[in-house]
Amino acid sequence: MRMKKKKHGPERRALLSALTTENILALYENKEKIYGNNNPLRIEIGCGKGDFVCGKSKKEPNYNYLAIEKIADVSTLATENYARDRGLGDLAANGGWQTPDGKIYPLGEVVDFGDLDLGNVRFTVGDAKELLPTLPDNCCDAIYVNFCDPWPKKGHTKRRLTYIEFLKMYSRLLTPDGKFYFKTDNRPLFDFSLEEVEKAPFTLEYHTFDLHSSEMDAENIRTEYERNFSAKGFSINMLIGKNNK
Numbered sequence: 001m002r003m004k005k006k007k008h009g010p011e012r013r014a015l016l017s018a019l020t021t022e023n024i025l026a027l028y029e030n031k032e033k034i035y036g037n038n039n040p041l042r043i044e045i046g047c048g049k050g051d052f053v054c055g056k057s058k059k060e061p062n063y064n065y066l067a068i069e070k071i072a073d074v075s076t077l078a079t080e081n082y083a084r085d086r087g088l089g090d091l092a093a094n095g096g097w098q099t100p101d102g103k104i105y106p107l108g109e110v111v112d113f114g115d116l117d118l119g120n121v122r123f124t125v126g127d128a129k130e131l132l133p134t135l136p137d138n139c140c141d142a143i144y145v146n147f148c149d150p151w152p153k154k155g156h157t158k159r160r161l162t163y164i165e166f167l168k169m170y171s172r173l174l175t176p177d178g179k180f181y182f183k184t185d186n187r188p189l190f191d192f193s194l195e196e197v198e199k200a201p202f203t204l205e206y207h208t209f210d211l212h213s214s215e216m217d218a219e220n221i222r223t224e225y226e227r228n229f230s231a232k233g234f235s236i237n238m239l240i241g242k243n244n245k
């Protein structure tokens with residue numbers, strides 16, 4: 001995702017630090033305290049501006065969600081969108097954050113949400129390739145990758161988030177009956193991913209080359225990229241891999 005560098009990005013991010021983590025292992029180890037319950041964890045890799053995780057976390061609220069995004073400013077927008085959507089306030093005219101009681105926290109401060117319910121999503125900035133290995137086996141019950149970079153050049157195969165080594169890592173992190181969900185408009189990447197899933201410790205539970213015409217669309221949450229590509233006439237591919245370790 002391309003984005004012009006945001007003014008005051010780090011300060012904006014710091015304002016909402018109640019909704020973010022810099023250490024996902026600590027988040028996992030303290031999840032009961034942080035999320036306020038012991039529900040299973042789900043992970044989205046490359047959450048962009050957060051449409052999917054916001055929608056999913058409301059539609060399936062009995063889970064906790066961790067949204068990973070490698071571009072800090074994009075993750076900040078996702079966190080702000082989530083906070084707004086959850087009734088936790090909005091950006092203030094001075095660039096700070098205004099909580100629902102009208103109090104304005106300027107840039108440089110950290111918002112105190114008091115007794116407000118922070119909901120079931122937390123955001124982190126970083127490359128999934130470096131962050132995910134820090135988590136223990138069987139830590140989550142679903143992993144979502146939506147419209148990741150296709151890395152079309154042959155020399156970049158290993159960077160694709162559906163490359164076998166990533167899939168093996170997802171299998172390790174997922175509970176034995178956990179699932180990997182993948183969507184893309186990019187057919188060559190999808191064909192590659194189907195082949196990788198066959199090689200990986202996953203059983204291909206479902207796949208479609210046209211999600212929006214399939215029976216699965218009723219429960220589908222469209223992401224920003226999904227809406228854009230679909231509007232341009234691309235059909236959307238989806239697969240679900242069931243852990244088989």
Ligand SMILES: C[S@@+](CC[C@H](N)C(=O)[O-])C[C@H]1O[C@@H](n2cnc3c(N)ncnc32)[C@H](O)[C@@H]1O
Nearest residue numbers: 001046047048069070127128146147223224225
């Ligand atoms: C094409 S965008 C799609 C955003 C969103 N998932 C959607 O469907 O609208 C891919 C996003 O994944 C992020 N991303 C790519 N590789 C990543 C990685 N290894 N770890 C974390 N985020 C990554 C990018 O920064 C970008 O924001």
